[in-house]
Amino acid sequence: MRGLIALWNEERALRAEARDAFEPDVLSCFIDMGYFHYALGDTLTKLIYIACDMHDNGLAAADMHILVNPLRPAAPSQGFITPENYTSHLANLLPAFTCLPGLRALHILRDGDKSAAYRRLLAHYAGVPIWPRFEDQVRQRVTYPLDHHAINAFHARNGFVPSLAAPRGYASWAHRFKAKMIGDRKMVCINPRQSRLTANATVTQRDADLKEWYDFIEAVGKRWPDIVFVQVGGYPEWGHRLQRYEHVLIPRAMGLSLAHELALMSMADMFMGTSSGFATWATFSHMPYLICNIEHFFADFAGVTVGAAHFPFADSSQNLLWTRESADLLMHYFCENMFGGSARAGGAERRRGEAEC
Amino acid sequence: MLMRLRRRLGVLTMMLRLSFVRYHGAGDSGPVWSLAELFGAHSHFFKRKTWIRRAGIHLAAYLKAWQFKTSRRIVFFKSLEFKDFREVREEAALFPVQLQADGHLGTTTERAHAFFLLDQSTEQPLVALETALSSKAFDNLSLVWTDQEPKSGMESFLPFAERTAGERAMLSYSASRRIHSGLRDHVSREGSASMPRIPYAEARRRINDLAKHAAPYKLLVAVALEEDSDGFCDASLLCYLPALEDLAGRFPGIAFFLLNPTTKERALTHSKNASPLIPARCRGLDVEAALLLAQDADAFIGTESIYSIVALSAGRPSLIMRNVSGASPSVIAKSHNHIVTSMLAPDTFRWHAEQVLSILTERPTTVDPVAQAHADMG
Numbered sequence: 001m002r003g004l005i006a007l008w009n010e011e012r013a014l015r016a017e018a019r020d021a022f023e024p025d026v027l028s029c030f031i032d033m034g035y036f037h038y039a040l041g042d043t044l045t046k047l048i049y050i051a052c053d054m055h056d057n058g059l060a061a062a063d064m065h066i067l068v069n070p071l072r073p074a075a076p077s078q079g080f081i082t083p084e085n086y087t088s089h090l091a092n093l094l095p096a097f098t099c100l101p102g103l104r105a106l107h108i109l110r111d112g113d114k115s116a117a118y119r120r121l122l123a124h125y126a127g128v129p130i131w132p133r134f135e136d137q138v139r140q141r142v143t144y145p146l147d148h149h150a151i152n153a154f155h156a157r158n159g160f161v162p163s164l165a166a167p168r169g170y171a172s173w174a175h176r177f178k179a180k181m182i183g184d185r186k187m188v189c190i191n192p193r194q195s196r197l198t199a200n201a202t203v204t205q206r207d208a209d210l211k212e213w214y215d216f217i218e219a220v221g222k223r224w225p226d227i228v229f230v231q232v233g234g235y236p237e238w239g240h241r242l243q244r245y246e247h248v249l250i251p252r253a254m255g256l257s258l259a260h261e262l263a264l265m266s267m268a269d270m271f272m273g274t275s276s277g278f279a280t281w282a283t284f285s286h287m288p289y290l291i292c293n294i295e296h297f298f299a300d301f302a303g304v305t306v307g308a309a310h311f312p313f314a315d316s317s318q319n320l321l322w323t324r325e326s327a328d329l330l331m332h333y334f335c336e337n338m339f340g341g342s343a344r345a346g347g348a349e350r351r352r353g354e355a356e357c
Numbered sequence: 358m359l360m361r362l363r364r365r366l367g368v369l370t371m372m373l374r375l376s377f378v379r380y381h382g383a384g385d386s387g388p389v390w391s392l393a394e395l396f397g398a399h400s401h402f403f404k405r406k407t408w409i410r411r412a413g414i415h416l417a418a419y420l421k422a423w424q425f426k427t428s429r430r431i432v433f434f435k436s437l438e439f440k441d442f443r444e445v446r447e448e449a450a451l452f453p454v455q456l457q458a459d460g461h462l463g464t465t466t467e468r469a470h471a472f473f474l475l476d477q478s479t480e481q482p483l484v485a486l487e488t489a490l491s492s493k494a495f496d497n498l499s500l501v502w503t504d505q506e507p508k509s510g511m512e513s514f515l516p517f518a519e520r521t522a523g524e525r526a527m528l529s530y531s532a533s534r535r536i537h538s539g540l541r542d543h544v545s546r547e548g549s550a551s552m553p554r555i556p557y558a559e560a561r562r563r564i565n566d567l568a569k570h571a572a573p574y575k576l577l578v579a580v581a582l583e584e585d586s587d588g589f590c591d592a593s594l595l596c597y598l599p600a601l602e603d604l605a606g607r608f609p610g611i612a613f614f615l616l617n618p619t620t621k622e623r624a625l626t627h628s629k630n631a632s633p634l635i636p637a638r639c640r641g642l643d644v645e646a647a648l649l650l651a652q653d654a655d656a657f658i659g660t661e662s663i664y665s666i667v668a669l670s671a672g673r674p675s676l677i678m679r680n681v682s683g684a685s686p687s688v689i690a691k692s693h694n695h696i697v698t699s700m701l702a703p704d705t706f707r708w709h710a711e712q713v714l715s716i717l718t719e720r721p722t723t724v725d726p727v728a729q730a731h732a733d734m735g
Binding site: 070082084085087088089090091092094095098103104105106107108109110111115167168169170172173176177180181235236243252253254255256257259 | 470475479480481482483486487490491496497498499500501502558559560587588589617618619620622623636638639641642643644645
């Protein structure tokens with residue numbers, strides 16, 4: 001009998017704990033890396049799901065919990081991430097989580113299944129909003145690729161889609177860096193995907209044709225000296241030849257990280273690149289972009305038809321290309337966005353650009 | 358009736374199987390816990406039996422609370438007033454040493470949960486995580502921006518059974534705010550055996566690749582210079598580069614690796630007279646790898662920073678310059694294989710560095726420029 005009373009008391013304490021630990025107007029997010037992917041694009045898409053959820057429920061802030069079990073740090077499909085090397089992969093992905101507007105706290109919980117599961121249960125116990133649903137977390141249910149259906153529906157309801165911000169704490173750094181290294185010149189971020197140059201090459205059919213990119217970059221350098229390309233992407237993922245161009249800046253070749261790159265992206269005048277993680281950042285921003293070589297199977301997941309010029313929530317300066325890029329195509333979209341339709345281009349520049357194009 | 362029973366049994370079998378898989382995959386999750394968790398989640402198989410779901414979740418919560426409160430103790434770190442990422446990075450690295458000195462880590466505490474409480478204006482806060490992730494001292498890490506409601510912070514992570522002890526720890530570290538200056542001085546001069554070694558494979562692979570390509574057959578010396586508020590060492594590099602190039606000329610068997618980010622990478626390497634200094638961060642090494650290189654290089658020379666502390670703790674021969682305001686150039690501490698000085702002019706720096714490097718190469722050194730100047734004056 002005494003045991004039962006003790007149990008009852010502890011249960012009441014747990015309920016009180018749950019009520020005290022969470023606030024009803026803050027979304028508690030639980031990203032379990034045991035079944036979510038270590039992938040920039042997927043992570044950023046998840047953030048938009050979360051941002052939509054926050055808007056729908058009138059929540060202004062979110063607490064992010066990243067759950068990592070060091071003994072089993074990744075999903076079976078990412079077997080190259082092991083207990084010995086997961087910290088490098090995790091450190092490289094963490095900046096992406098800080099792009100969520102309204103982020104209040106970032107917790108990395110890696111004590112097996114203890115405090116993470118405890119806190120998750122407390123949140124469920126307290127009845128506060130959590131993402132993903134408790135049942136989905138426990139059953140570790142997620143399907144890839146992450147689709148845009150919920151985002152498109154949000155756009156249809158509200159007429160806009162939440163956008164990603166620069167990683168928290170890096171915006172002012174980016175301002176200073178841009179002022180020092182780029183000055184008044186225009187900044188175009190590029191990411192010609194090169195998975196084949198990495199240690200774990202995957203989906204190499206999506207990789208860019210570097211020759212076309214080099215031709216395009218050389219042509220722009222000759223015509224417009226006031227354009228600076230900023231190559232974003234992991235250190236192994238860019239071709240050696242890029243280093244030789246004076247008008248190409250490579251943050252990773254200065255010892256910078258993903259956080260710095262995303263902060264610079266937030267200040268760029270345009271993004272051009274292959275369908276991948278950085279393209280996802282551009283997709284959920286207000287910047288003009290060209291995303292090349294989108295795989296046709298993704299059309300269903302994006303809620304568009306193959307060949308669609310834009311995502312449903314994009315504006316006219318945010319373009320999709322469903323084929324491989326060529327130097328001419330890249331130049332066409334570059335001119336259109338930098339000098340043609342973009343509100344960011346001034347009148348004189350536009351006229352000069354139109355004449356030269 | 359039989360069909361229904363069969364369906365129920367099927368569900369139970371599946372749940373048992375899943376809990377078994379989870380138990381073996383998760384490492385320290387108990388099978389009862391996993392079963393309870395799954396029982397709660399899969400209870401939609403039991404139509405209208407919401408009490409089964411509730412019971413499962415309650416059982417799971419209770420078991421997990423019990424497991425949580427009996428297994429660990431939590432300690433705290435408060436960095437509320439740190440605006441500068443360099444301070445945050447050093448505090449993050451030194452925190453395990455402080456805990457060890459205070460008798461928390463490795464004795465009463467299994468592992469620790471470090472909280473980094475940040476002001477809204479704290480810049481580049483992720484360096485704290487980059488530094489702390491690579492150490493095994495902390496399993497849980499939190500960045501909490503305190504411009505928001507503080508409830509997302511520490512209290513809610515305290516297991517209720519440990520609340521009293523945890524609150525004591527929290528108060529203690531809130532009050533001290535910074536790592537104790539005596540401890541900092543000691544570690545800066547002597548290193549610390551409790552400074553965590555970085556065990557992870559990925560950083561080691563990158564360093565090995567770089568060293569084999571850029572410096573075959575050579576001894577490795579890590580060089581760290583003072584970083585500006587944006588994280589680059591450009592100004593300091595400009596000052597010390599001639600001295601470092603001179604050292605590289607005198608010691609052809611040694612390769613010098615710069616551990617800080619720099620925007621002068623193109624100037625260092627893409628010129629007719631390419632510098633022998635190898636900018637390691639510009640060759641694909643991240644913070645974790647740079648820390649490991651400081652630990653594993655044959656010697657260290659440069660300014661006092663997280664890199665010098667890591668190198669000292671690993672017992673590497675080192676020359677460390679401390680930024681002591683108003684002090685004239687002088688030796689602060691000296692032992693058989695490391696020298697701590699105040700900030701030195703490039704000439705004096707070169708001479709002291711030679712002393713350290715001669716330990717590696719067993720080569721006679723040149724004359725002390727200060728002593729030479731005195732002799733000349735005499």
